Amino acid sequence: MIGKPLASIVSAGLSKFGKIEGLYARELFALAAKEAFERCPNIDPKKDVQALFIGHMGESYEHQGHTGATVADWAGLLHIPATRTECACASSGAALRAGIMAIMSGLYDIVMVGGVEKMTHRSTPEVTEFLAMASDFPFEQWHGITFPGLYALMATAHMHKYGTTEEQLAMVAVKNHHNGCLNPKAHMQREVTLEKALSSRVIAWPLKLYDCSLITDGASCLILTKPEIAKKYTDMPVHIIGSGQASDSIGIYEREQFTSLTAAKEAAKQAYKMAGLTPNDIQVAEVHDCFTIAEIIAYEDLGFCKPGEGGKLIEEGVTTLDGSLPVNTSGGLKAKGHPVGATGTAQAYEIYLQLTGQAEKRQVENVEIGLTHNVGGSGATATVHIYRRG
Amino acid sequence: MIGKPLASIVSAGLSKFGKIEGLYARELFALAAKEAFERCPNIDPKKDVQALFIGHMGESYEHQGHTGATVADWAGLLHIPATRTECACASSGAALRAGIMAIMSGLYDIVMVGGVEKMTHRSTPEVTEFLAMASDFPFEQWHGITFPGLYALMATAHMHKYGTTEEQLAMVAVKNHHNGCLNPKAHMQREVTLEKALSSRVIAWPLKLYDCSLITDGASCLILTKPEIAKKYTDMPVHIIGSGQASDSIGIYEREQFTSLTAAKEAAKQAYKMAGLTPNDIQVAEVHDCFTIAEIIAYEDLGFCKPGEGGKLIEEGVTTLDGSLPVNTSGGLKAKGHPVGATGTAQAYEIYLQLTGQAEKRQVENVEIGLTHNVGGSGATATVHIYRRG
Numbered sequence: 001m002i003g004k005p006l007a008s009i010v011s012a013g014l015s016k017f018g019k020i021e022g023l024y025a026r027e028l029f030a031l032a033a034k035e036a037f038e039r040c041p042n043i044d045p046k047k048d049v050q051a052l053f054i055g056h057m058g059e060s061y062e063h064q065g066h067t068g069a070t071v072a073d074w075a076g077l078l079h080i081p082a083t084r085t086e087c088a089c090a091s092s093g094a095a096l097r098a099g100i101m102a103i104m105s106g107l108y109d110i111v112m113v114g115g116v117e118k119m120t121h122r123s124t125p126e127v128t129e130f131l132a133m134a135s136d137f138p139f140e141q142w143h144g145i146t147f148p149g150l151y152a153l154m155a156t157a158h159m160h161k162y163g164t165t166e167e168q169l170a171m172v173a174v175k176n177h178h179n180g181c182l183n184p185k186a187h188m189q190r191e192v193t194l195e196k197a198l199s200s201r202v203i204a205w206p207l208k209l210y211d212c213s214l215i216t217d218g219a220s221c222l223i224l225t226k227p228e229i230a231k232k233y234t235d236m237p238v239h240i241i242g243s244g245q246a247s248d249s250i251g252i253y254e255r256e257q258f259t260s261l262t263a264a265k266e267a268a269k270q271a272y273k274m275a276g277l278t279p280n281d282i283q284v285a286e287v288h289d290c291f292t293i294a295e296i297i298a299y300e301d302l303g304f305c306k307p308g309e310g311g312k313l314i315e316e317g318v319t320t321l322d323g324s325l326p327v328n329t330s331g332g333l334k335a336k337g338h339p340v341g342a343t344g345t346a347q348a349y350e351i352y353l354q355l356t357g358q359a360e361k362r363q364v365e366n367v368e369i370g371l372t373h374n375v376g377g378s379g380a381t382a383t384v385h386i387y388r389r390g
Numbered sequence: 391m392i393g394k395p396l397a398s399i400v401s402a403g404l405s406k407f408g409k410i411e412g413l414y415a416r417e418l419f420a421l422a423a424k425e426a427f428e429r430c431p432n433i434d435p436k437k438d439v440q441a442l443f444i445g446h447m448g449e450s451y452e453h454q455g456h457t458g459a460t461v462a463d464w465a466g467l468l469h470i471p472a473t474r475t476e477c478a479c480a481s482s483g484a485a486l487r488a489g490i491m492a493i494m495s496g497l498y499d500i501v502m503v504g505g506v507e508k509m510t511h512r513s514t515p516e517v518t519e520f521l522a523m524a525s526d527f528p529f530e531q532w533h534g535i536t537f538p539g540l541y542a543l544m545a546t547a548h549m550h551k552y553g554t555t556e557e558q559l560a561m562v563a564v565k566n567h568h569n570g571c572l573n574p575k576a577h578m579q580r581e582v583t584l585e586k587a588l589s590s591r592v593i594a595w596p597l598k599l600y601d602c603s604l605i606t607d608g609a610s611c612l613i614l615t616k617p618e619i620a621k622k623y624t625d626m627p628v629h630i631i632g633s634g635q636a637s638d639s640i641g642i643y644e645r646e647q648f649t650s651l652t653a654a655k656e657a658a659k660q661a662y663k664m665a666g667l668t669p670n671d672i673q674v675a676e677v678h679d680c681f682t683i684a685e686i687i688a689y690e691d692l693g694f695c696k697p698g699e700g701g702k703l704i705e706e707g708v709t710t711l712d713g714s715l716p717v718n719t720s721g722g723l724k725a726k727g728h729p730v731g732a733t734g735t736a737q738a739y740e741i742y743l744q745l746t747g748q749a750e751k752r753q754v755e756n757v758e759i760g761l762t763h764n765v766g767g768s769g770a771t772a773t774v775h776i777y778r779r780g
Contacts, residue, residue, distance in 0.1 A: 024528070051635075056476075059449060063531060065523040066478040069637040069653075069770035073644070079656060081635035082771070083484045086446075086474040088456040094473045098488055105494035133455040138414070141453060245441075245471035247459040254463070263459075266469060380459035381472070 003275040005239035007103040008230035008390060009222050011040035012345075012352045013114075017218035017337040018187040025062055025118040025219070026074040029054070032114060032219040032342075033075035042233045043110065043223060045076045050108040052082040053099045055092025055115030056341040060130045062118055071116060086341075088134030089290060091115055092220065093245070093344030093374030093383030099224050100243050109229060114221030115346070117339035127215050131340070134377040136251035148212060148291070150252055150378040152204035155293040157258035159206065162308035164296060166206050170197035171314045172292035173210040176328050179321060180335025182362035187216045187337030211292040216337030220346035230390060236356040242277070242386030244270030250380045259308075261379035264301040268373070268384045272303075275386040279303030282325065282386075283367040284354050286347035288375040289332040298373050299327070302384070321362060329354060329362045344374035344383060355389040393665040395629035397493040398620035398780060399612050401430035402735075402742045403504075407608035407727040408577040415452055415508040415609070416464040419444070422504060422609040422732075423465035430613060432623045433500065435466045439613070440498040442472040443489045445482025445505030446731040450520045452508055461506060476731075478524030479680060481505055482610065483635070483734030483764030483773030489614050490633050499619060504611030505736070507729035517605050521730070524767040526641035538602060538681070540642055540768040542594035545683040547648040549596065552698035554686060556596050560587035561704045562682035563600040566718050569711060570725025572752040577606045577727030601682040606727030610736035620780060626746040632667070632776030634660030640770045649698075651769035654691040658763070658774045662693075665776040669693030672715065672776075673757040674744050676737035678765040679722040688763050689717070692774070711752060719744060719752045734764035734773060745779040 013035030015028045023031075037045050052072050059065035068082030085094040092115025099113035119127055132146045140150070158164045174194055180186035197210035223233075230237035244267035249255060255262070272278060279302060287302065289295035296310035304325060305313045313319060319327035330336045330350040333343060351370035353359040368389045375382050403425030405418045413421075427435050442462050449455035458472030475484040482505025489503035509517055522536045530540070548554045564584055570576035587600035613623075620627035634657035639645055645652070662668060669692060677692070679685035686700035694715060695703045703709060709717035720726045720740040723733060741760035743749040758779045765772050 057455065059523050062527055063523055064527045065447065065476060066525075066640055066767050066770055068477055068484075069766070070526075070640040072637050073639050079636055079638060079652065081487075081657075082477075082637040083488065083635075084476040086455060086476055087458055087472075094458075097471075098473065098491075101488075101491045101495040101497060104496060105491040107491060107494065133449050133453055135456075136460075137452055137454045245473075246469055247462050247472040248469060249463050250456055250460045262469065267471075376459070377456050380456055 001276050003241040005227035005241055006243060007100045007224045008227045008237040008239045009352050010225050010230050010233040010237050011036045011223040012349045013221050014185055014346055014349045015219045016185050017216050017339065019120040020217040025116045026070050028118060028217060028219040029071040029114065029116040030074045032221045036221050036223050040223060040233055048110050049077055049080060049112050051080055051102055051111040052077055053095040053113045054084050055095040055344055056084050057086060057088055057091050057117055058130045061122055087381040088376035089340045090344055090374045090376030090381040090383050091341040096345055096348060096385060097243050097245050097383055100240060103224055103226055110223065110225050112221055112223055113345055114219065115342035115344055116219035117341040118217050119215050119339060120217050139251050139253055148204040148207055151291040151293055152207050153252065154258045154297065155206050158293060161259050164311040166198060168296065168311035168314055169206065169211055169292040170194050172289060172295045173197045173334055175320050176289060176332040176334040179329050179362055180331025183331050183336060186331040186335050187214050188335045207291055213290045213333035213338040216339045218337060218339035218342045220342045220349050222345055222348055237390035238352050238355045239388045239390050240385055241388050242271035242275030244268060244384045246382055248380050252378050260297055260301050261375065261382060263379050264373060264375060264382035267382040268302050271384040271386050277386060281369050282371045283369050284329060284351065284364050285327050285371040286330060286350050287327055287373040289328055289334050290338060302373055326364050329359065329364060347372040347374060348385065351387050355387060391666050393631040395617035395631055396633060397490045397614045397630050398617045399628040399742050400615050400620050400623040401426045401613040402739045403611050404575055404736055404739045405609045406575050407606050407729065409510040410607040415506045416460050418508060418607060418609040419461040419504060419506040420464045422611045426611050426613050430623055433613060438500050439467055439470060439502050441470055441492055441501040442467055443485040443503045444474050445485040445734055446474050447476060447478055447481050447507055448520045451512055477771040478766030479730045480734055480764045480766030480771040480773050481731045486735055486738060486775060487633055487635050487773055490630060493614055493616055500613065500615050502611055502613055503735055504609065505732035505734055506609035507731040508607050509605050509729060510607050529641050529643055538594040538597055541681040541683055542597050543642065544648045544687065545596050548683060551649050554701040556588060557584065558701035558704055559596065559601055559682040560584050562679060562685045563587045563724055565710050566679060566722040566724035569719050569752055570721025573721050573726055576721040576725050577604050578725045597681055603680045603723035603728040606729045608727060608729035608732045610732045610739050612735055612738055627780035628742050628745045629778045629780050630775055631778050632661035632665030634658060634774045636772055638770050642768050650687055650691050651765065651772060653769050654763060654765060654772035657772040658692050661774040661776050667776060671759050672761045673759050674719060674741065674754050675717050675761040676720060676740050677717055677763040679718055679724050680728060684765065692763055716754050719749065719754060737762040737764060738775065741777050745777060
């Protein structure tokens with residue numbers, strides 16, 4: 001039986017993703033909040049929003065921590081309780097989950113959750129270093145490995161064990177770049193051919209430039225309410241019916257294998273159980289494609305196919321926009337961009353648009369059930385959420 | 391009428407506070423978790439603890455973010471959902487509140503909350519810079535002001551408006567150093583005389599060395615359960631009956647006045663209301679004395695005295711260990727130490743010990759109701775919690 005709503009999304013906002021010059025993170029977040037408020041005029045920011053949870057990964061980018069209070073003020077929410085959550089690139093997946101628990105606790109009727117990151121004003125080596133803080137200091141960072149290298153280890157393990165090919169990895173990029181072209185808020189709105197992706201320069205073999213997601217500025221947010229009052233604010237709520245989160249060792253050296261993420265499988269299991277659904281019920285999904293191999297592993301961890309068959313799934317076109325299970329209709333981290341703290345709730349934003357028929361050129365027809373999959377670091381955190389059209 | 395328990399503390403742990411060499415933050419946290427598990431043998435870490443919320447302020451100290459997953463693994467809690475909360479020095483006050491909501495949501499029966507910071511391996515200028523990230527970048531940090539300067543502004547405003555004296559500030563240090571001598575886990579277990587405090591070197595006038603809290607390594611944690619099952623795990627639970635949190639502008643330049651913290655007053659109001667209590671009901675309290683002026687302002691914000699009478703309250707001895715309302719029996723941030731992320735739940739640890747009669751040499755007789763007051767930055771976040779002996 002389909003699960004009871006835990007909380008309901010009554011509105012959502014997203015800043016333009018890309019290289020946004022001249023704005024602080026707090027200002028980017030205010031843009032996302034402004035869209036959410038404009039989309040739902042029945043909510044008065046000054047008195048209705050009772051708490052804020054904000055995913056923000058790195059204080060180093062802007063030399064600015066204490067993000068909760070900062071963005072609350074800039075979003076017109078001065079004085080409400082405002083807490084930053086940090087689980088690396090799953091920071092706003094964790095914010096979403098904290099917001100759901102805040103609603104379920106009975107303490108609040110309406111909360112905002114979201115995420116933000118301002119990254120592009122920093123050099124690539126700086127960003128690479130800041131991101132690496134989400135990996136293990138003594139046994140990973142210290143020895144010089146960064147995230148492309150860690151995901152390359154997973155890719156080679158997957159290729160070795162299952163025969164996954166570089167072409168299959170590149171197909172993920174081709175698909176997501178295509179979807180990004182249909183999303184006016186995507187960072188990169190440009191098609192890429194299989195040949196171009198395959199011939200791009202190697203970052204950490206087998207991962208090439210087009211296998212890597214983008215360094216992006218952006219912010220995202222959702223307004224959550226108790227399910228029983230959602231219709232007071234919108235005719236088109238989206239109910240969250242499953243929420244899972246799990247952790248794993250920070251360093252991948254501690255893990256038994258590199259070809260799947262235990263935390264993601266565990267989070268998915270929790271979310272499916274709560275929702276009373278199976279992978280077959282999912283009609284549209286946003287998954288954490290920080291690298292192309294991550295999307296292929298996500299297919300398997302989420303049960304969209306059997307372990308080892310992720311490469312075949314992309315090759316058969318199942319996950320393209322006109323396939324039977326479109327994945328990353330937004331363009332994903334690969335083309336929409338990956339402002340790390342903002343990604344989790346940006347994925348939820350896309351599913352909100354899809355389930356309410358607001359996804360315009362990339363709208364999937366007749367979708368009622370969606371899923372988001374948000375991963376922190378090399379899989380030490382994962383959150384999975386399942387959504388139903390209200 | 392006294393409020394219903396929101397969640398119950400069935401155990402707590404604290405690492406030694408001080409300059410702890412050779413341990414990473416994750417190892418410090420494991421020490422705190424070990425104490426909590428040893429204190430409550432009925433809880434099996436491997437199967438009973440269902441989620442973790444950890445306050446951690448700065449990724450810069452150890453070049454390490456993603457603290458939730460990291461400390462979960464080292465505490466023997468691999469694979470559970472683990473989220474870092476960051477609200478500057480109120481990071482673990484926010485973790486406590488997130489844990490309470492997690493219990494109240496019905497999703498979990500048992501969660502761990504805590505905090506950690508490893509600071510002393512860094513130089514004082516580095517620590518000063520890392521801490522400053524909790525203040526406003528464009529309008530505070532950029533111009534060179536750091537936290538001693540921000541609190542000095544509050545101190546001079548308080549002196550100007552109310553006649554608060556440098557002697558009264560120093561009395562807070564004398565009291566808290568005395569209490570620290572009775573706490574074997576305190577960083578500084580050394581008495582200070584009024585003369586010595588007053589003649590110590592000026593950091594940011596009127597604040598002198600002894601008006602400032604310590605740079606400290608440490609970790610703290612609590613095990614929370616649903617109130618109805620608390621007695622299954624301990625004969626001496628402590629119920630949390632009030633929880634408040636609020637925010638304010640990140641920069642103090644935006645505020646109408648500097649002599650009180652609006653967020654702290656608002657958080658206290660919420661907590662008192664939920665607990666069905668007034669300031670007169672509080673029998674023991676831990677307040678956020680990052681600087682001596684902060685303790686005096688806390689007295690006023692919490693309603694222990696009228697605005698402007700905080701200096702008189704310390705002068706009259708009301709808040710000493712044998713006074714009618716002992717404050718910072720642990721030694722406070724001033725003498726126990728201030729490992730920033732760990733402070734909120736370290737305050738709760740002290741109240742847990744006091745209400746269960748485990749505070750040894752600093753035990754206050756017959757206390758049933760306690761309070762903690764945890765402030766982030768210069769007051770952009772505040773959390774207040776109220777506790778009752780079970």
